[in-house]
Amino acid sequence: MAIDTNLFRQVMGRFPTGVTVVTTNHQGTLGGLTVSAFCSVSLEPPLILICVDLTSNTLPLIRESKAFAVNMLTNQQEHLSRCFATHSQERFEYFCSCTYHTAATGAPILDDVHAWIDARVVAEYPGGDHAIFLGQIEALGTAGQVTFSDGADTSQNTLPTSDPAHPADEQHPLAYYRGEYRHLAKHYKKPSLTAYYDEDFE
Numbered sequence: 001m002a003i004d005t006n007l008f009r010q011v012m013g014r015f016p017t018g019v020t021v022v023t024t025n026h027q028g029t030l031g032g033l034t035v036s037a038f039c040s041v042s043l044e045p046p047l048i049l050i051c052v053d054l055t056s057n058t059l060p061l062i063r064e065s066k067a068f069a070v071n072m073l074t075n076q077q078e079h080l081s082r083c084f085a086t087h088s089q090e091r092f093e094y095f096c097s098c099t100y101h102t103a104a105t106g107a108p109i110l111d112d113v114h115a116w117i118d119a120r121v122v123a124e125y126p127g128g129d130h131a132i133f134l135g136q137i138e139a140l141g142t143a144g145q146v147t148f149s150d151g152a153d154t155s156q157n158t159l160p161t162s163d164p165a166h167p168a169d170e171q172h173p174l175a176y177y178r179g180e181y182r183h184l185a186k187h188y189k190k191p192s193l194t195a196y197y198d199e200d201f202e
Helices: 005-012 059-065 079-082
Strands: 020-026 029-035 039-040 048-051 067-074 115-127 130-142 145-148 176-177 180-183
Touching: 020 059, 029 048, 029 059, 029 115, 048 059, 048 067, 048 115, 059 067, 079 180
Parallel strands: none
Antiparallel strands: 020 029, 020 067, 039 048, 048 130, 067 115, 115 130, 130 145, 176 180
16 A cells, blocks of 8 residues: 555644755855755764755755755744745745855855755765755854864855854754744743663654
8 A cells, every 4th residue: 555645744844944045155056955854873983964855946056065064943933944944946046045155166055044054065865856965064053153064165264253141142053843933931941861762752
């Protein structure tokens, strides 16, 4: 029996995710798309994974540039998620009117995102109607803190310097659940078990 694609979407929609925009830059041509299929893979070496639809206009740019950045959106950036998920002139010609900087690879780091990771493609795998990219982290950061990997090329770094004595206000991530954008509850916080069960909770 074939798997019903609508039910598959509904089941997967019950797994809450963050919302990211994956960006790249190939010889001055910018590309970006909204991605929920993103995860960490390895600490040693530091690797991440993204999945890109085979019909995406951004796919050939990632293949050619061999680099991408994952921009984790805040709950104030829902408009960017919508823009980079649509086939529009605003997206393809104006890069959704985004301002950005670069870190190590030249891929755009969108301004004011919750956090970001800049990576170089080390492998591509077939994944049905998607391409799976494995990226090795060259740089990453969040408000007030940026780290480059050993040996990373910093010649393209245009990130603004931050004052550690005056860190940016705490931001909250944009979430997606059951086909709708969601905001996390600000008043519910409870420690996880990661301090005791690192291997089971990553």
